[in-house]
Amino acid sequence: MARIVMKFGGTSMAGTERIRTVAGLVKREVEAGNEVAVVVSAMAGETDRLVNFCREAAPDSDGTEYDVVVATGEQVTAGLLALCLQGMGCPARSWLGWQLPIGTTGRHARARIGEIDTDALTAAMAGGSVAVIPGFQGMMDTGRVATLGRGGSDTSAVAVAAAIHADRCDIYTDVDGVYTTDPRIVARARKLDYVTYEEMLELASVGAKVLQTRSVGLAMKMGVRIQVLTSFVEYGMAPTRGTMIVGESEIEDLKMERHIITGIAPDKNEALVMLIDIPERAGNVADIFGPLSEAHINVDMIVQTPTRGDDLIDLMFTVPQADLAQAIALVEAAKDKIGYDRMTHNTHVAKVSIVGVGMKSHAGVATTMFDALAARGIEILAIATSEIKISVLIEEDYTELAVRVLHTAYGLDAEVEGADS
């Protein structure tokens, strides 16, 4: 017998027919002898509908009443799933955020989960009742309803799993796991059996479709084992095995043969800013990046050219495309101080990252990357590295080619039946 948390997203809860399928998956786990808590999202599209109502009613609010409105989406699906389960003869009840309660802190509409009172919950689960919990919400110590910000249901699920010491947190979604890269780019992308928390965080641009980053960070901190798997199975059928997201030590214990590189993540949301002919002077770089940092603009890659003997340097850096206009304005405002000659920018760039815990212990990982890209004539505009990631900035047009080339270079291509590989 295990104690598990199952989490279902908006597409899994979109309408009573889909919710019945979900109830079937829950019932399977109960019949296998498990204690089950389920965390649900609102029906797909419902939160958008409610958010729009709020914006129409009053665009600027402190979030307290916004939370009252948008928290209803998950309340509806929690009640409906409990109804479906009861209708199948499976004891169940909904536990609203204020009923447990799930304590929250911070600001309304972007609250953080605090203490979760689990006494009633675990007692009910031990009594054989499925606990259905609306995700994305909790209660402030003022007694007001609070929500966690968009995508918060994954975080709710991980927090509940941590609080009740669940053996596993199964996050059901519309994909069947985490892949080595986007299967729309590389047909031979492979579903991963295991990924470490750290890798999952670095693969965010691939993983964003699968899991909210915040929930992965929380799972890593609390040691919650996550499985990502699909809820799109025929009614009554078992789901196929998904991807486990766990700590590095658990994977080491399995003594599995792992690839050096776990996944390849393309990201087309960066923009490149170039400052030409900056006088080489102490404090110049601080004058550039200080204002960006104050404006919470996340500068990712930075490349400074060496001086060419004329005491002038060039500087290039990337920012999220959404922040480009603001970044340019901030740098222009400091032009006299910095003393650069001219600024250009380029949104037709892409960042391609290779991620893998294995690269810590392997030399030559970067060389393989640079060689593979050079062989196809793909120019590298900038490079950034972390312990388990190497990112290169390239021209946007080459993104898919670069991902495919690297996928093959690191031996990630799935074997295709009946084909040489």
Next chain:
Amino acid sequence: MARIVMKFGGTSMAGTERIRTVAGLVKREVEAGNEVAVVVSAMAGETDRLVNFCREAAPDSDGTEYDVVVATGEQVTAGLLALCLQGMGCPARSWLGWQLPIGTTGRHARARIGEIDTDALTAAMAGGSVAVIPGFQGMMDTGRVATLGRGGSDTSAVAVAAAIHADRCDIYTDVDGVYTTDPRIVARARKLDYVTYEEMLELASVGAKVLQTRSVGLAMKMGVRIQVLTSFVEYGMAPTRGTMIVGESEIEDLKMERHIITGIAPDKNEALVMLIDIPERAGNVADIFGPLSEAHINVDMIVQTPTRGDDLIDLMFTVPQADLAQAIALVEAAKDKIGYDRMTHNTHVAKVSIVGVGMKSHAGVATTMFDALAARGIEILAIATSEIKISVLIEEDYTELAVRVLHTAYGLDAEVEGADS
């Protein structure tokens, strides 16, 4: 300064544009120096949508999870109205059923309001904040969300008004008051300035579109003064005076000239059942009506023909059309016991009622009715009377004619400008 409760129905809350109009009406009352609590319904159509979800999920449930789902409709509008008010610079907050709490008793999905804790509410109102309360819901002493059954928001408003000793409970709807009769039948129907609780209850078939019967009964019991008025005014404009529903003594104190008859109510929802040739025997009537009563079928009018010398009588009675099939089955099941010869029924009948507190002190009210109908050749199939109501059963085709004839006979026709009246 007065303390008032304002209640807005589903058509008044249908979309943010309408909710903004409602907020304007609330703000007017606040700026006039009043303490205001607002009770809101869900957006028109929303409760139906939620009820359908529940039926699809599990047709037979004990109502606990159904309540979790359907209570969200009013939570959404309560939050949105509070948001709108805040956006207009009018302090406001929503108070959900579990936050006050509004205690409920009885069964889920058809709960009754019990104790309402008003300490936090009145403190907030005294502090200048508008209290926005979702109607139709409360909390059981199990801590579970409960709803009052369809149309329960009027009852919520009256209960809140009673609990906070409000000077008035203004119920805003899509009509501008209570009329002497249905204006679609009689063009010269008049809006009433005052109606007693008892008259309002008897005028239910006219009033059904306006007020839930249960709320009128509660208002009578608790002495809550109700005003029915329309929320369909241009933004920023004052609403026109509606109809006050109050106790008889308040109307007497006004020393107004009142008509003997207050209103005329047609009702096409009754069906007539006739039992022919029943042996005249003690206990026979009990054998007929006992089973109907046990099945909660409301028998309204009963007429027994005198014996014709052959010790056989005929009996006719009316039941709601919705219950006709069940009523027939129950009587047929008791046929041997009752010993009647044959049973017929007729759904093409209508009940027309004249209602007025004034008839208590005036003789000849019934005669005027019978004479007026006879003059138009309208046959009376049955008669039933109460202290302030006389009902006649007639052929359905004559309904509108009968209502017009009686409206004129009792002097209720409005004066039309430029016309002789």
